[in-house]
Amino acid sequence: xxxxxxxxxxxxxxxxxxxxxxxxxxxxxxxxxxxxxxxxxxxxxxxxxxxxxxxxxxxxxxxxxxxxxxxxxxxxxxxxxxxxxxxxxxxxxxxxxxxxxxxxxxxxxxxxxxxxxxxxxxxxxxxxxxxxxxxxxxxxxxxxxxxxxxxxxxxxxxxxxxxxxxxxxxxxxxxxxxxxxxxxxxxxxxxxxxxxxxxxxxxxxxxxx
Ligand code: ADP
Numbered sequence: 746x747x748x749x750x751x752x753x754x755x756x757x758x759x760x761x762x763x764x765x766x767x768x769x770x771x772x773x774x775x776x777x778x779x780x781x782x783x784x785x786x787x788x789x790x791x792x793x794x795x796x797x798x799x800x801x802x803x804x805x806x807x808x809x810x811x812x813x814x815x816x817x818x819x820x821x822x823x824x825x826x827x828x829x830x831x832x833x834x835x836x837x838x839x840x841x842x843x844x845x846x847x848x849x850x851x852x853x854x855x856x857x858x859x860x861x862x863x864x865x866x867x868x869x870x871x872x873x874x875x876x877x878x879x880x881x882x883x884x885x886x887x888x889x890x891x892x893x894x895x896x897x898x899x900x901x902x903x904x905x906x907x908x909x910x911x912x913x914x915x916x917x918x919x920x921x922x923x924x925x926x927x928x929x930x931x932x933x934x935x936x937x938x939x940x941x942x943x944x945x946x947x948x949x950x951x952x953x954x
Contacts, residue, residue: 749856749943750846750873754864755880756912757905758891760925760932764880765860767936773856774849776842778869785837786811792837799829831867839869846873855947856940865918866910878939879919881912883926 753768755761769775785792788809796804796811800819806812820827842859849857859870864877882890884906891902916922921939925932 747947748850748854749947750875751856751858752864752870752874752877753858753860753880754862754877754915754919755925756882756887756909756915757862758887758894759880759882759912760890760923761860761862761880763929764878764923764925764932764936765858767933768856768858768940771937771940773858773940774852774854775858775860776845776849778838778842778859778861778863781838781841781845782834785834785841792834795833796830799833800826835867835869842870856943863909865915876920877918878921878923879912879915880923880925881916882924884912886926887912 751773753761753765755764765775765777784790786796787793793811796816800816804812804816804819816830820830846857846859859874861867861869863869864871887906888899888902891897891905892899895902897905923932923935923939
């Protein structure tokens with residue numbers, strides 16, 4: 746039976762983690778790019794050594810872990826520094842996730858979710874996935890939830906939203922859109938509907954090429 750590889754993405758505070766959790770509870774295998782991104786710069790990793798080589802020892806905290814806040818400030822607004830950081834981390838993240846994907850495929854998972862915040866921006870795994878799901882939220886709800894979750898002032902929150910590809914644009918590019926502007930129950934209903942469609946196709950083999 747053919748296995749389904751899905752790219753899941755969204756915008757900041759659109760509810761991607763919430764939907765990812767729901768899909769996990771329904772039985773998909775979740776491969777999380779944020780987890781991979783932390784793994785490849787863990788203490789003792791090649792990734793961390795290369796970041797120190799590139800940006801200096803100052804980017805380490807006293808306990809030897811990466812000072813993400815400082816690194817974030819260094820690359821904020823500095824296109825060239827961001828590019829250098831991405832050129833170190835992206836191939837490592839890709840390789841780590843590809844290994845996990847391989848494991849999930851061999852284990853026979855029917856639905857494998859690649860949870861990637863910057864799926865369309867980075868292009869990572871775009872040629873691997875069968876389809877994409879975008880978690881959408883109306884702009885005013887996104888702003889409100891972001892301010893509440895991260896304790897940000899309105900202008901800071903707007904700035905972070907503006908730094909990303911517009912959510913409308915992502916929704917246009919996706920095969921499936923989950924609208925998370927309403928209650929968690931309404932979102933869960935949409936997620937279950939999508940899951941049922943996948944399950945039906947998996948059982949009947951309709952998705953086979
Ligand atoms: P993302 O992973 O896309 O950044 P989250 O899943 O963390 O977004 O959701 C952003 C915030 O909004 C979180 O605090 C979450 O608890 C809350 N949230 C998500 N979906 C809903 C919803 N349907 N109703 C109310 N709050 C929600």
